Amino acid sequence: MSTTPAGRRNETGIAVDPVLPTIVITREFEAPPARVFRAHTDPGLVVQWLGPRGLRMEIDRYDARTGGSYRYLHRDDDGNEYAFHGVFHEVRPVERIVQTFTYEGMPDSVSLETAVFEDLGGRTRLTATSLMDSVEARDGMIAGGAETGIREGYERLDELFDAGAEAVSAADEHRRVAGTFTARVRGVPAGAWDRPAPCEGWVARDVVRHLVEWFPAFLKTGTGIELPAGPSVDEDPVAAWQVHSDGVQALLDDPATAGRTLSHPQIGDVPLDQAVDRFYTADVFMHTWDLSRATGQDERLDADKCAALLEGMLPMDEVLRGSGQYGPRVEVPESADVQTRLLAFIGRTPSTTRR
Known part of the structure; x- marks a missing residue:
């Protein structure tokens, strides 16, 4: 059965099976697969659309590669936090992503999620399947508002594409x-x-x-x-x-x-x-x-580029630091400009930057 049928090509279809503990999501985007795939793997983009409106997303780590892992949380205006984590079992560029998904409020419930990106000639059809532990767990997730979060998240992703996100080649x-x-x-x-x-x-x-x-x-x-x-x-x-x-x-x-x-x-x-x-x-x-x-x-460096790089690198702090390519992070005031904060993150001491 379907909780939300896919009508127009840019509507989100959410289908649940009466017997199997699955949720199958279908959505078409006015963007090629490379852009849609990147929006699912680049933490600097993921943080801008994943999840429902009204919640702020923070990423602890987002290492979207085969064998990588992720953890992020959503926070509401009252300070309540909803954290999620998982492991990327397979990340095949522009084709598919297979990962686990666990809501930390229910740590014993783990779902396996597979996202497939289909090229429609400059557009993309995304089919995402969640396989859960049981039909009861699946129905509980739907009842808890997952459908709203999924639909609003993809609407926000559409808005990113409309605004030109990743339009620069x-x-x-x-x-x-x-x-x-x-x-x-x-x-x-x-x-x-x-x-x-x-x-x-x-x-x-x-x-x-x-x-x-x-x-x-x-x-x-x-x-x-x-x-x-x-x-x-x-x-x-x-x-x-x-x-x-x-x-x-x-x-x-x-x-x-x-x-x-x-x-x-x-x-x-x-x-x-x-x-x-x-x-x-x-x-x-x-x-x-x-x-x-x-x-x-x-x-002087381009401030927008500094901000985008810093946003994308912060969730990968541990991975980047372990690569040996960056020195120890330098502490700077929160009020420091974005260029200073980026340079400090990669181990530079830009306290006397010339302009």
Whole structure:
């Protein structure tokens, strides 16, 4: 039987079986599968739509990869908290997500949830199936208001898409972020390449060295793709960066990239353009401050980008810190601007930022 039939294509259908302890949810979105999938796996987006209106969501962790885990809570205006956690058993980019789901108010009840993303030619049909312990547990969840939370959550996701969330492609975002970094590379004064950088033990040229060395190895491991190699950073840091950056941009501009997946032992399977955006372009953005600080250039970063990165990284604090890529978190006042808070999160001490 159905509690809410799917009528118009953008209505949420919620069907329950009279015998099996399942809930089957169907919903179509005016967005391609890559965007809908990302909205389900990027904590910076998940926090903006998952759950009913009127509740504030906070994420403790959201490591959406095969073998990862999550925990989040919803809080109402009276301070009541409703916490949930689970494990991602399978995260297959742009195709499906299999995870467990437990409401901590009922810790003995665990459901297995499978979400399938179907390409409708620029649009997406999502089919999400929850298999619960018993029909009684399933009916109790429905009676407790799950239907309202599901429907309102997907309405909020529609609103995110309508507002242009994730409308900027990975290629365009890299073009913008790398363009700013390129300007800083070209703006390094004569003799300044060996000035100390904020990263311990680094000089300015090491900031460029880091970017042109770690990402090609990461990319080759995950895809077999080899980027063009320029001169060494010691010989010509400007040319080394330009050849590398142009190679990444060409990769992102290639229409075939949208259908490729990066597979890496540390992060699992991730759509290639999403992996470049999340792990590499974000790194370029943050290291722009390091190069600017080392060479006396404009240190200002885009505030909206800082806010988006910080929101997405906070739930992954433990994972990011364990990667060894970031130093100990620096404590700053809550009133600090978003750039200062982002830099402090990744271990920088930006107390005397030049403007």
